[in-house]
Amino acid sequence: xxxxxxxxxxxxxxxxxxxxxxxxxxxxxxxxxxxxxxxxxxxxxxxxxxxxxxxxxxxxxxxxxxxxxxxxxxxxxxxxxxxxxxxxxxxxxxx
Numbered sequence: 001x002x003x004x005x006x007x008x009x010x011x012x013x014x015x016x017x018x019x020x021x022x023x024x025x026x027x028x029x030x031x032x033x034x035x036x037x038x039x040x041x042x043x044x045x046x047x048x049x050x051x052x053x054x055x056x057x058x059x060x061x062x063x064x065x066x067x068x069x070x071x072x073x074x075x076x077x078x079x080x081x082x083x084x085x086x087x088x089x090x091x092x093x094x095x
Contacts, residue, residue, distance in 0.1 A: 002073075013052035020045050026074045037079070042071035056094040063087055 006019040026039040048062035068085040076082070 015050045017048045018045070019048070023073060036074070039072065039074045039076075039079075042069060042073075044069055044071065058092045058094070059089070060092060061087075061089040 002023040008017045022043040025041040050060040064086040
């Protein structure tokens with residue numbers, strides 16, 4: 001079971017969002033797929049923001065996996081972990 005949540009706030013061209021993704025421990029495994037095994041539960045938290053700087057340009061940034069949680073989900077082959085903390089910044093131009 002997996003649950004995603006987002007709390008979004010906007011005001012005068014600014015916005016911010018706090019999100020999470022949580023998965024319960026997975027013990028119901030397939031015996032016909034050899035790479036599948038039990039998966040521990042996890043909770044990941046993200047923060048994103050944006051600001052309108054005029055002329056259709058929006059700066060967007062964020063931190064994914066804020067606490068740098070080491071995890072993998074049920075579909076990870078050989079329990080290959082998902083990426084750790086990520087920082088990102090971008091500019092979006094609308095026309």
